[in-house]
Amino acid sequence: MEELIKSILLFREERDWGQFHTPENLAKSIVIEAAELLENFQWGPACDQEKVAEELADVIIYCILLSDCLKLDFYKIIENKLKENCKKYPIEKSKGNSKKYTEFE
Amino acid sequence: MEELIKSILLFREERDWGQFHTPENLAKSIVIEAAELLENFQWGPACDQEKVAEELADVIIYCILLSDCLKLDFYKIIENKLKENCKKYPIEKSKGNSKKYTEFE
Amino acid sequence: MEELIKSILLFREERDWGQFHTPENLAKSIVIEAAELLENFQWGPACDQEKVAEELADVIIYCILLSDCLKLDFYKIIENKLKENCKKYPIEKSKGNSKKYTEFE
Amino acid sequence: MEELIKSILLFREERDWGQFHTPENLAKSIVIEAAELLENFQWGPACDQEKVAEELADVIIYCILLSDCLKLDFYKIIENKLKENCKKYPIEKSKGNSKKYTEFE
Secondary structure (H helix, E strand, C coil): CHHHHHHHHHHHHHHCCCCCCCHHHHHHHHHHHHHHHHHCCCCCCCCCHHHHHHHHHHHHHHHHHHHHHCCCCHHHHHHHHHHHHHHHCCHHHHCCCCCCHHHCC | CHHHHHHHHHHHHHCCCCCCCCHHHHHHHHHHHHHHHHHCCCCCCCCCHHHHHHHHHHHHHHHHHHHHHCCCCHHHHHHHHHHHHHHHCCHHHHCCCCCCHHHCC | CHHHHHHHHHHHHHHCCCCCCCHHHHHHHHHHHHHHHHHCCCCCCCCCHHHHHHHHHHHHHHHHHHHHHCCCCHHHHHHHHHHHHHHHCCHHHHCCCCCCHHHCC | CHHHHHHHHHHHHHHCCCCCCCHHHHHHHHHHHHHHHHHCCCCCCCCCHHHHHHHHHHHHHHHHHHHHHCCCCHHHHHHHHHHHHHHHCCHHHHCCCCCCHHHCC
């Protein structure tokens, strides 16, 4: 993963794209790519695995760029969120249902 | 990263959420979380770093889940997309501008 | 407006597209078109007015289709939401600031 | 419809929100609300009609605001897009299938 992140940052640097990559523009880019990913499922559940893989990779690449841009620790923020989700969604309340934690009794 | 991915999959398994995590539902989830991330920038470029980190982590976690669900190799798809981007955006054509490759002359 | 709505529904009927236009698929379509609209602003505030007009129209057309699909009254739901927004955002609390109502003191 | 549009613009004016409503911010707002609409269908096709109506109204209200902001004619842009769609999707090629026009043979 470390090598991949370095390659992504080098790709940006070589093109001098850092100037466009403000946090706001990257947040827009993530949602734009996420919607292109969703377009594969616009009319139903079946999908072209290869196209999905490409769009998914686009989302992840922009996520890595935003993380770098805000000097966030890519692994740490995932780890923290997972810990928080474990608290929000205790196994006994959430097992086998898709309720949002705000809907728990 | 390997450890994180394992923790995410265990989190899902313990809650028996695999049944809800179809590729289509995960694609919807990614765009929903991406829009919550964007909400931090709805009225301008300033943002609360901590909230952004949380929403960004949500996007990444769903990306990891979709990748697993479709049996994609998380690293490989990023690597492949990066290679493709290098072809689509040669340094001499894209340096210092944000044009889409379809707009190159 | 009535005439426009009728034309949109006729367009759908002539193509026998009602079968694809489930509420879920239309909700996906709205977010997909909304993201194409946002793509015009991906790297900054300037935009091509004509392209924006086209994408905006796409969003509205899908909104009209979803409204019809769920047998909602297009005007009534806007009117109701506007009334609710008037309550949520009283002039004295919201004038000149972009705070969400959940952040009011 | 005319009355509704006037009410929406008055609502904005009374709160002095025009300053936040740049085309870019409104485009972000449309996608944010569209994703909240989609959240009703995150885990499947069933939905709460009332919640969907509210979120759908939010999307439409922001569409009206963006249209006003760019001095677009709300009806004209829908009419134009519909005409274009009629050309892109001739009945004989698109009847009963959900193919994108780029995929026609």
